[in-house]
Amino acid sequence: MSDLEAFRAKAAAWCESMVPAFGKAARKGLSVEEDLALGRRYQKAKFDAGFAGINWPTEYGGQGLGHIEKITFEGEEMKHGFPNVYFGISLGMPVPVLMQFGADRDFVKERVVKALQGEEIWCQLFSEPSGGTDLAGLRTRAEPDGNGWKINGQKVWTSWAQYSDYGVIVVRTDPTVAKHKGLTYFWVDMKAPGVTVRPIKLAGGDSHVNEVFFDDVKISDDHRMSPVGGGFAVALTTLMIERYVATDSAGFGPHLDLFVDLAKDVKINGKPAIEDGRIRQQIARNYAMRAGLDSINRRARLMMQAGMTPGPEGSLNKLVAVRSRQKLSELALDLQGTDGFLFDEHASPKDDWASSWINAPTGRIAGGSDETLLNTIAERILGLPQDHRPDKGIPFNKIPA
Amino acid sequence: MSILHDEGQQAIATESRRVLEARISKDDLLPLLQTSGRYHEGFWTTAKEQGWTALALPEAYGGLDLGLVELGLIAHQAGRSLSGAPFLTSGFGAAKAIELLGTDAQKQRWLPGLASGEAIGAVAFAAGADPLPARPDLTCANGHIEGRARSVTAGLAADVAVVLADEAGTPVLALVDLAGVERSAIDSFDNSRLIADLRFAGTPAEVIATGPAARGAALQILTLQAVVTAHEQTGGAEALMEIARDYAVTRKAFGQPIGAFQSIKHRIAELYGLVELARANCIHAAARVDQADFITAAAAARLSATEAYDTAARDCVQIHGGIGVTWEIGLHLHMRRSRSLALEQGNSLFWEDILVDRLAGEAA
Numbered sequence: 001m002s003d004l005e006a007f008r009a010k011a012a013a014w015c016e017s018m019v020p021a022f023g024k025a026a027r028k029g030l031s032v033e034e035d036l037a038l039g040r041r042y043q044k045a046k047f048d049a050g051f052a053g054i055n056w057p058t059e060y061g062g063q064g065l066g067h068i069e070k071i072t073f074e075g076e077e078m079k080h081g082f083p084n085v086y087f088g089i090s091l092g093m094p095v096p097v098l099m100q101f102g103a104d105r106d107f108v109k110e111r112v113v114k115a116l117q118g119e120e121i122w123c124q125l126f127s128e129p130s131g132g133t134d135l136a137g138l139r140t141r142a143e144p145d146g147n148g149w150k151i152n153g154q155k156v157w158t159s160w161a162q163y164s165d166y167g168v169i170v171v172r173t174d175p176t177v178a179k180h181k182g183l184t185y186f187w188v189d190m191k192a193p194g195v196t197v198r199p200i201k202l203a204g205g206d207s208h209v210n211e212v213f214f215d216d217v218k219i220s221d222d223h224r225m226s227p228v229g230g231g232f233a234v235a236l237t238t239l240m241i242e243r244y245v246a247t248d249s250a251g252f253g254p255h256l257d258l259f260v261d262l263a264k265d266v267k268i269n270g271k272p273a274i275e276d277g278r279i280r281q282q283i284a285r286n287y288a289m290r291a292g293l294d295s296i297n298r299r300a301r302l303m304m305q306a307g308m309t310p311g312p313e314g315s316l317n318k319l320v321a322v323r324s325r326q327k328l329s330e331l332a333l334d335l336q337g338t339d340g341f342l343f344d345e346h347a348s349p350k351d352d353w354a355s356s357w358i359n360a361p362t363g364r365i366a367g368g369s370d371e372t373l374l375n376t377i378a379e380r381i382l383g384l385p386q387d388h389r390p391d392k393g394i395p396f397n398k399i400p401a
Numbered sequence: 402m403s404i405l406h407d408e409g410q411q412a413i414a415t416e417s418r419r420v421l422e423a424r425i426s427k428d429d430l431l432p433l434l435q436t437s438g439r440y441h442e443g444f445w446t447t448a449k450e451q452g453w454t455a456l457a458l459p460e461a462y463g464g465l466d467l468g469l470v471e472l473g474l475i476a477h478q479a480g481r482s483l484s485g486a487p488f489l490t491s492g493f494g495a496a497k498a499i500e501l502l503g504t505d506a507q508k509q510r511w512l513p514g515l516a517s518g519e520a521i522g523a524v525a526f527a528a529g530a531d532p533l534p535a536r537p538d539l540t541c542a543n544g545h546i547e548g549r550a551r552s553v554t555a556g557l558a559a560d561v562a563v564v565l566a567d568e569a570g571t572p573v574l575a576l577v578d579l580a581g582v583e584r585s586a587i588d589s590f591d592n593s594r595l596i597a598d599l600r601f602a603g604t605p606a607e608v609i610a611t612g613p614a615a616r617g618a619a620l621q622i623l624t625l626q627a628v629v630t631a632h633e634q635t636g637g638a639e640a641l642m643e644i645a646r647d648y649a650v651t652r653k654a655f656g657q658p659i660g661a662f663q664s665i666k667h668r669i670a671e672l673y674g675l676v677e678l679a680r681a682n683c684i685h686a687a688a689r690v691d692q693a694d695f696i697t698a699a700a701a702a703r704l705s706a707t708e709a710y711d712t713a714a715r716d717c718v719q720i721h722g723g724i725g726v727t728w729e730i731g732l733h734l735h736m737r738r739s740r741s742l743a744l745e746q747g748n749s750l751f752w753e754d755i756l757v758d759r760l761a762g763e764a765a
Binding site: 260263274280281283284285288289291292296299303306319320371374375377381382384386387388 | 404405646649650657658660661663665666667669670671673674677678679681682684685697698700701702704705708752753754756757760761
């Protein structure tokens with residue numbers, strides 16, 4: 001058995017052992033607050049077992065292993081539906097950036113360990129009402145205030161802000177230069193005076209995203225994590241941290257097996273739907289597409305194991321998987337006819353077609369919309385030109401509103 | 402089993418690409434469309450000289466004992482440069498049938514020639530819309546074949562064919578020496594495929610499999626060929642994606658490259674997605690040969706490769722506008738090839754059924 005296989009076996013055994021306490025059955029019927037409390041206990045158990053911060057340095061509470069071990073663990077972990085969603089953003093982006101750019105190293109170390117233990121949560125304050133994709137067009141401003149800064153403005157779509165202790169934020173510190181040159185990157189205390197968090201209820205019924213208002217929020221200069229005016233580069237680092245995470249060719253919706261089971265179960269014109277050519281074609285097409293994504297992901301893992309950099313095709317997963325999950329979920333509701341009306345707001349998008357369908361649009365927008373991803377593929381991989389950008393090179397305060 | 406290509410395999414891909422790019426041009430291929438019965442002799446000479454014909458055949462019979470992964474890499478490059486003859490795939494299918502089912506004498510007789518490329522092989526299973534008919538059109542009795550095998554790719558030039566025939570209600574696979582068999586060329590939209598009707602009139606044949614074994618072996622051969630063809634389709638799709646990209650960065654309209662318009666750049670980005678999914682499925686399928694899930698991996702490769710090549714042919718021409726539909730620019734060579742490869746080795750409808758039967762646990 002290779003070291004990696006041994007690691008996988010150990011991870012799989014540990015995950016199995018956590019199912020009674022933290023699995024789907026244990027979470028059933030819990031309120032979000034109760035589930036979060038359970039999640040914190042899960043994260044602590046994960047830390048104690050040596051599966052938190054797998055590829056982070058040991059001096060910050062990590063395990064000092066490789067990226068391949070991390071995604072190997074995640075591949076096992078995602079089979080069980082543990083309450084880890086609250087820590088995904090926190091440990092995925094803000095905390096690694098803090099680890100890389102935070103000025104006060106003792107403070108950084110304390111925060112990182114508490115975040116790994118599930119005791120503290122960090123959010124990422126990027127998107128604003130005026131734009132999400134156009135990150136550099138943000139309007140929230142920080143002005144010099146004594147030895148520090150004073151923040152005013154509004155962020156939006158901030159995941160888990162209502163439960164967060166800290167956040168990383170990009171703000172405008174100079175409106176007189178081109179838009180991406182006037183930004184600076186800070187961390188903020190989410191409990192500081194002047195910070196107001198308002199949850200936004202989404203179409204599917206859940207409220208994990210928020211509006212966050214900043215009214216004269218004062219921070220000292222040691223909160224700064226980039227040079228003044230150098231915030232955009234750090235923000236890009238954040239977005240590029242881990243292109244290869246444990247991906248899901250089902251687009252975080254139901255597995256195709258569930259669709260096949262449904263098609264065997266229901267009838268069209270008196271015959272099992274699985275015998276209907278229209279249904280068969282969709283099953284076959286979805287299988288071929290998902291098999292392709294799975295193969296891309298397997299190849300990426302093998303390349304990482306061999307110490308190589310995986311190809312850019314890994315960027316296809318979210319684009320291809322989520323939009324096809326949306327259509328397949330529509331068809332699954334069609335298949336059930338009027339029985340498809342049944343809707344459980346607390347059902348999981350991973351095993352319920354209505355839940356998968358109503359939450360799919362969020363997946364096609366969050367973390368880079370389909371259109372943004374297509375632009376990225378076209379420009380970064382294929383070398384096609386950027387879109388026409390009338391605001392390019394113009395001082396931010398001269399851009400026509 | 403590894404699905405990363407090793408150094409030798411990477412060298413096969415690089416070298417075959419270099420040779421084909423140097424030796425094949427669309428100007429050689431265009432005239433072949435307007436005649437019947439001609440193929441690109443330079444391509445075939447290259448294939449023989451480079452040992453591509455021998456690649457996946459056993460060493461004992463003049464082969465190189467490599468496998469589907471290596472042949473797939475060649476097929477991908479052949480697809481990129483619009484291979485000038487269909488014999489790599491058809492010869493491989495015929496040779497595999499002989500290798501798997503034939504007697505020593507049959508192997509001695511045919512495999513060395515197929516490996517060197519001196520002999521050309523064909524596979525004739527389909528009857529029109531049915532790639533693998535339960536009741537084949539051909540009949541076999543006492544070692545003789547009767548009937549017409551329709552639209553057999555490479556049939557016009559082949560020396561030997563593996564055919565599916567009906568013997569008193571039971572399917573058989575038979576090996577037929579095509580010397581002296583009457584053939585008539587089919588005028589097709591892709592004439593260098595050398596598609597022909599073969600008329601058998603009491604032609605001597607050697608039965609190599611009977612009953613369910615014959616049908617099973619025919620499906621196995623078809624599956625192997627489908628994986629080779631899927632690589633060829635993926636290569637064609639990749640070439641078209643690159644041609645579209647190159648055109649979109651140079652052609653200007655309204656004061657900017659047309660590739661700056663999202664209607665164009667997103668279309669090309671979508672092609673990239675289709676090509677990479679097909680490529681990933683092809684690499685995986687080639688590495689799963691002889692495993693229990695080979696057929697589902699092959700079906701996935703075939704379906705995604707057909708979709709990639711068809712879509713790339715459609716969109717690449719569209720992105721070019723008027724110049725794209727001219728004879729001279731030659732994009733129609735890919736259009737034609739995308740459809741001829743889609744029809745050979747079982748159409749998408751066939752592979753969809755193969756796949757769903759297995760996913761639903763209903764396969765025989």
